[in-house]
Amino acid sequence: MVDVRSGIGEALPPPEVEDVELYHPHSWWTKYVFSQDAKIIAIQYATTAIAIGMVALVLSWLMRLQLGFPGTFDFIDADAYYQFITMHGMIMVIYLLTALFLGGFGNYLIPLMVGARDMVFPYANMLSYWIYLLAVLVLVASFFAPGGPTGAGWTLYPPQAVLSGTPGGKDWGIILMLASLIIFIIGFTMGGLNYVVTVLQGRARGMTLMRLPLTVWGIFTATVMALLAFPALFVACVMMLFDRLLGTSFFMPAIVEMGEQLQHGGGSPILFQHLFWFFGHPEVYIVALPAFGIVSDLISTHARKNIFGYRMMVWAIVIIGGLSFIVWAHHMYVSGMNPYFGFFFATTTLIIAVPTAIKVYNWVLTLWRGNIHLTLPMLFALGFIVTFVNGGLTGLFLGNVVVDVPLSDTMFVVAHFHMVMGVAPIMVIFGAIYHWYPKMTGRMLNEALGQIHFWVTFLGAYLIFFPMHYVGLVGVPRRYYELGEMAFVQDSVHSLNAFISVMALIVGAAQIVFLFNLAWSVRHGRDAGGNPWRATTLEWQTPETPPAHGNWGKELPVVYRWAYDYSVPGAAEDFIPQNQPTPGLVTHEASS
Amino acid sequence: MSAPIKTPAAETLPRPAGLAGLASDWASDQRTFKNVSWGKAMMWIFLLSDTFVFGCFLLAYMAARMSTTVPWPNPSEVFALEIGGTHMPLILIAIMTFVLISSSGTMAMAVNCGYRRDRRKTAILMLVTALFGATFVGMQAFEWSKLISEGVRPWGNPWGAAQFGSSFFMITGFHGTHVTIGVIFLLIVARKVWRGDYDTERRGFFTSRKGRYEIVEITGLYWHFVDLVWVFIFAFFYLW
Numbered sequence: 001m002v003d004v005r006s007g008i009g010e011a012l013p014p015p016e017v018e019d020v021e022l023y024h025p026h027s028w029w030t031k032y033v034f035s036q037d038a039k040i041i042a043i044q045y046a047t048t049a050i051a052i053g054m055v056a057l058v059l060s061w062l063m064r065l066q067l068g069f070p071g072t073f074d075f076i077d078a079d080a081y082y083q084f085i086t087m088h089g090m091i092m093v094i095y096l097l098t099a100l101f102l103g104g105f106g107n108y109l110i111p112l113m114v115g116a117r118d119m120v121f122p123y124a125n126m127l128s129y130w131i132y133l134l135a136v137l138v139l140v141a142s143f144f145a146p147g148g149p150t151g152a153g154w155t156l157y158p159p160q161a162v163l164s165g166t167p168g169g170k171d172w173g174i175i176l177m178l179a180s181l182i183i184f185i186i187g188f189t190m191g192g193l194n195y196v197v198t199v200l201q202g203r204a205r206g207m208t209l210m211r212l213p214l215t216v217w218g219i220f221t222a223t224v225m226a227l228l229a230f231p232a233l234f235v236a237c238v239m240m241l242f243d244r245l246l247g248t249s250f251f252m253p254a255i256v257e258m259g260e261q262l263q264h265g266g267g268s269p270i271l272f273q274h275l276f277w278f279f280g281h282p283e284v285y286i287v288a289l290p291a292f293g294i295v296s297d298l299i300s301t302h303a304r305k306n307i308f309g310y311r312m313m314v315w316a317i318v319i320i321g322g323l324s325f326i327v328w329a330h331h332m333y334v335s336g337m338n339p340y341f342g343f344f345f346a347t348t349t350l351i352i353a354v355p356t357a358i359k360v361y362n363w364v365l366t367l368w369r370g371n372i373h374l375t376l377p378m379l380f381a382l383g384f385i386v387t388f389v390n391g392g393l394t395g396l397f398l399g400n401v402v403v404d405v406p407l408s409d410t411m412f413v414v415a416h417f418h419m420v421m422g423v424a425p426i427m428v429i430f431g432a433i434y435h436w437y438p439k440m441t442g443r444m445l446n447e448a449l450g451q452i453h454f455w456v457t458f459l460g461a462y463l464i465f466f467p468m469h470y471v472g473l474v475g476v477p478r479r480y481y482e483l484g485e486m487a488f489v490q491d492s493v494h495s496l497n498a499f500i501s502v503m504a505l506i507v508g509a510a511q512i513v514f515l516f517n518l519a520w521s522v523r524h525g526r527d528a529g530g531n532p533w534r535a536t537t538l539e540w541q542t543p544e545t546p547p548a549h550g551n552w553g554k555e556l557p558v559v560y561r562w563a564y565d566y567s568v569p570g571a572a573e574d575f576i577p578q579n580q581p582t583p584g585l586v587t588h589e590a591s592s
Numbered sequence: 593m594s595a596p597i598k599t600p601a602a603e604t605l606p607r608p609a610g611l612a613g614l615a616s617d618w619a620s621d622q623r624t625f626k627n628v629s630w631g632k633a634m635m636w637i638f639l640l641s642d643t644f645v646f647g648c649f650l651l652a653y654m655a656a657r658m659s660t661t662v663p664w665p666n667p668s669e670v671f672a673l674e675i676g677g678t679h680m681p682l683i684l685i686a687i688m689t690f691v692l693i694s695s696s697g698t699m700a701m702a703v704n705c706g707y708r709r710d711r712r713k714t715a716i717l718m719l720v721t722a723l724f725g726a727t728f729v730g731m732q733a734f735e736w737s738k739l740i741s742e743g744v745r746p747w748g749n750p751w752g753a754a755q756f757g758s759s760f761f762m763i764t765g766f767h768g769t770h771v772t773i774g775v776i777f778l779l780i781v782a783r784k785v786w787r788g789d790y791d792t793e794r795r796g797f798f799t800s801r802k803g804r805y806e807i808v809e810i811t812g813l814y815w816h817f818v819d820l821v822w823v824f825i826f827a828f829f830y831l832w
Contacts, residue, residue, distance in 0.1 A: 234648075
């Protein structure tokens with residue numbers, strides 16, 4: 001069944017670089033606040049991301065209150081509603097998901113998993129976090145600025161984003177939003193360069209590229225993509241900022257606003273859409289690829305079985321990353337661009353389904369006849385697979401031009417997007433936190449609270465987003481403050497909307513259980529030991545838990561095998577750590 | 593910290609030939625790009641990212657220029673100077689380009705001297721490079737003030753499409769910022785070279801890492817990149 005052969009771990013090339021010198025902190029401030037340790041930076045990133053994510057969660061509650069019970073809440077007027085959806089979307093996509101996967105998990109896991117002492121440039125890495133924090137603060141400041149935050153929708157399409165009809169358009173909202181994005185991109189670049197160079201040039205002896213855990217492959221590819229995709233957003237933000245502040249007309253056509261001819265003319269709103277989606281589509285995979293990678297490791301570890309088709313998984317990640325740069329205009333089928341573009345972009349979009357499907361098959365085949373432990377990380381991983389398949393299938397609808405045109409700008413899009421890019425990656429984030437929290441703190445998260453969290457979140461997410469597909473198919477448009485008396489909207493839609501809102505409140509409340517668990521278990525959790533999941537990857541083999549500054553003590557680890565030697569015949573345990581030589585012992589590692 | 597690592601008796605695996613050999617070299621352990629230091633790798637990847645920034649700026653400018661319905665001002669005329677009664681199109685831009693390309697030459701010589709550990713020559717050549725860079729920025733300031741005095745603004749100009757001024761100030765401004773940052777870094781590194789920081793491996797103030805002459809080459813990479821970008825701006829903005 002499995003191709004096993006005798007160990008190849010004995011042959012090792014000599015060390016190529018001398019051990020690095022790290023900055024050793026002298027005070028509490030440099031140890032915990034202005035820390036250059038990637039693990040501390042990771043926790044700072046994650047804490048900030050989760051904190052701002054809670055703001056986005058509350059915003060989604062407020063939105064759902066309005067949609068489910070229109071007219072009941074006085075403080076939600078149309079302007080406020082648009083501000084809520086805009087900030088919810090932007091925070092979730094950029095400041096939570098991107099920052100948490102790359103800044104959080106990337107910082108924590110990359111050095112540990114590749115066997116490095118730290119990121120290659122810890123100082124730049126530290127700056128990356130503080131600039132990210134500044135971006136978050138600028139974003140939060142827009143809530144308190146005159147006119148409130150921008151209500152342009154998270155895509156910030158001009159010309160409406162900078163006109164007076166849009167909340168924040170002629171006030172501070174849009175300016176602070178654009179400034180915050182520019183700051184975020186600068187900060188991210190500092191961190192992203194670190195992650196890429198650490199993976200490429202900072203690995204341990206024996207850690208070849210084809211022995212990297214898929215988590216590292218996912219985060220690495222996503223970071224490369226981010227470094228190439230964020231420039232488009234950066235440029236778009238700079239240009240729109242000029243349109244708003246200097247009166248240029250990059251994106252502004254001739255416009256009459258409230259009976260008054262504006263000073264703009266000759267610009268192209270579609271140009272913004274191209275720039276935005278040249279960033280925006282890779283962004284989907286910047287979030288998805290780390291999730292793909294992490295979930296592969298969760299499944300393999302908790303099913304005690306080697307990942308099925310490791311090389312195929314690596315290539316699928318790389319190919320998805322490449323293809324995602326040539327599909328962006330599938331977000332623009334109804335923008336009025338050249339129809340032949342639609343043909344090209346629909347084709348490339350559907351081609352992405354092939355490597356993606358390979359990954360899903362490989363996850364399922366990894367589970368096949370595995371020794372499945374229904375631990376919390378595994379539950380979330382399984383939740384991810386089904387949610388991702390569901391969200392991916394509706395993506396096939398929306399990727400086709402003819403089907404997309406009637407579904408465009410309906411709640412169907414919202415449901416699809418939230419399934420595939422909202423719920424699915426967040427499932428992985430939860431799974432990953434349950435999986436790695438013991439390494440970060442030395443204690444397990446509470447199992448009972450975790451079970452409550454999983455089942456409410458998983459089932460609740462389906463109760464929220466399944467009905468939303470139907471609401472969209474009926475033709476209910478997205479981004480409408482209230483539906484009013486539209487003839488085509490049946491009564492069932494209104495009751496479904498109320499139902500969805502109630503479910504959203506419940507699922508949101510379940511996250512408070514999770515946060516409580518995080519805080520409570522730091523002191524009161526069960527002692528985890530160094531390797532509670534009996535996992536093979538390097539981060540579980542550190543001399544101390546949580547790992548000390550420098551990760552490995554005196555000697556750097558040496559890697560003798562790939563990351564997936566689970567249930568190897570003849571081995572004493574059902575896992576063999578990557579740094580264990582055991583000469584003569586068989587491995588599942590594919591021959592190179 | 594660098595304790596010797598015990599290696600088990602090593603048996604060498606046969607190295608694959610041809611394409612497979614290339615792939616296995618790249619995929620080998622520790623480093624993908626052999627003999628490339630972390631700093632250099634980081635600068636190359638940053639430059640790749642920055643290429644996308646400038647690429648987006650230039651593509652956006654080209655899209656605006658191609659789609660505008662109002663005629664585009666003729667750059668040869670706009671950037672012409674009267675020198676001694678002679679009308680010379682693009683003369684200032686030509687001089688600016690010459691200065692910047694020359695600075696690449698002195699930078700390359702500085703890198704060479706740096707690796708020879710010729711402290712004095714390296715520092716002087718870097719200062720000359722910085723001087724060329726500052727001259728470039730100075731001429732750019734002159735060009736900007738000339739255009740502003742003629743009525744060119746980000747939101748309009750006397751000769752045609754408003755996007756001309758917007759793109760001009762945005763792209764040359766962004767490039768000029770890059771040059772300015774480069775000049776600042778050149779001065780900082782030149783000072784450290786002069787002081788002998790890289791001979792004594794003095795530790796950095798912020799990073800507390802040992803200084804190496806390699807930083808001269810890394811600064812050079814950035815500088816050459818900024819020059820190369822200028823060539824594209826020159827071709828696409830001034831010559832088109």
